[in-house]
Amino acid sequence: MAVEQSLSRALASFQWPWQYEFPPFFTLQTNLDTRNKQMDAWCDLTLAYYRHIKAFTMDVNEAQSSPLFNNSKANRKLSVDFIRLILDTLEKRGNVEWQDTSKSRCLIMWRSPQEWGQLIYQWACDQGLGSSVCTLYEIHSGEYATEQEFYNMEPWMVKKAIVALAREGKAEYIPGTAPDDSDAGVKFFT
């Protein structure tokens, strides 16, 4: 299982918070203060984990067995309801977007679109891309972006970042002609 191997390799360097070893972390707390602390810690951990493995989407049912929500060593795991509670909290904070009404899949934004936009804008300025048009593909998979944090980012996230930049007047989003918008482009105003 190549995927699992590369995941465990990526996680070898991940700094788990102390709570991850603390068994009651995996049971929803009844004391409200304690529960708030618990929820904050889960939100932070979820974003940090996704950032570490550079992933952007979550399937809730699959996530149940991922190391994030399942500490096999401590023999503790989160229920689907608990996971949804975390994701709902993250949605309120602007870090999660549900993709379906049954809440089985969601987008995880460990950086906000504005933050990504800023990074991409900086890169565009450094590359001297001002006032020329480049494709979104060049941003997330182009040869000049390999060193960037947004390299290999999922296209929808790039689009969100560009839309955020456009709202600030720093770029213009140019819709593509392909049905899936895969050939969309952007014009930076530097």
Next chain:
Amino acid sequence: MASRRRGIGAIDKSRIDKAKFAAKGTEIADLQLSHIAGQLETFKKHLEEFASKHKNEIRKNPEFRNHFQQMCARIGVDPLASSKGFWAQTLGVGDFYYELGVQIIEICLATRERNGGLMTFEELKKHVTKSGSKTRQDVSEEDLARAIKKLRVLGGGFTVIPVGGRRLVQSVPGELNMDHTAVLQKAESTAFISKSVLINELKWSEVRAQSVLDHLVREGMAWIDDQASDGERLYWFPGLFETRG
């Protein structure tokens, strides 16, 4: 048959004798007192000389500091009483505990989020030592206890709770009664406890066990865990829970 003196003269004589005895007694007592006072004065002077001479040792070596404290306590001198006055000025000992106390408050506040205001002395010591300052490298648990005792003048909130062979510092106001500390003692080595353990080992009624556990959860000192292998709810204490590193 010897005649005994009677009458006014006899009464006067006995009064005079009594007064003489009393005067002599006071004289002796005064003498003794001044002698003792002199001894104490000499001892105090020696102690002061000793203290000035070994100032650095006292500040640096926790064992030495402890012995010195005990010596002072025996003659009723408290070098920690204030940061002013002779002792503090010569030694800076008052400052030492004052600063340590401030540091302890800071550590307790910073970790309260995690431990609910309950912390082992080992953990506290780890944090104090971590602060980097050189004089903090050799702080003993005795020093911590002494500094915490000083903090009591600030009002409630800082208490030392002995559990088993260890000590805990409680940094949130709120009384912990005998039942609560009994639970902490039982949980000391594992960081968790269950209701049935309290019922079986402490011979408590279920109501009593439950109400004590509920209190600790309400105070934020205990977390509930419903995933134990035998299905019984466990109560975990983050303040007792040690993690790697």
